Amino acid sequence: MTAPPPRFEITEDQIEAVVTAFYARVRSHHLLGPVFAAHVTDWPAHEARIARFWKGAILFMPGYDGSPMMAHRRAGDVQGGHFPVWLGLFDDTLRRELDPLAAASWSALAHRIGKGLRLGVEDMGRTPGAAPVLR
Numbered sequence: 001m002t003a004p005p006p007r008f009e010i011t012e013d014q015i016e017a018v019v020t021a022f023y024a025r026v027r028s029h030h031l032l033g034p035v036f037a038a039h040v041t042d043w044p045a046h047e048a049r050i051a052r053f054w055k056g057a058i059l060f061m062p063g064y065d066g067s068p069m070m071a072h073r074r075a076g077d078v079q080g081g082h083f084p085v086w087l088g089l090f091d092d093t094l095r096r097e098l099d100p101l102a103a104a105s106w107s108a109l110a111h112r113i114g115k116g117l118r119l120g121v122e123d124m125g126r127t128p129g130a131a132p133v134l135r
Contacts, residue, residue: 008105083118
């Protein structure tokens, strides 16, 4: 059985370059840096894991095991308001590292995933049966 074609044209090396550039910026970011620093002690291992996630999501490559939703919920200090900041920094990194079509395609995918993660994090601690916040 063959893997489906990639969601858009991009190489493994480009994915790794984006992940590396993004996390270099995250580490020095005034809001996101401390959140990540509280949980990531081995940056090369973290970046390799996230690159595997994106290779799976974009190139349909096996290798990532885990649940991004559970990781963000378990962290305990990730807030819904972090996601627009994360996505803004990620979008800027994509525009710096990739051609416009690949950057826009990856951005659209990241925003869909980010929306789900944000909603999952915001739902944590909400009273069962309470209406979700949809903004």
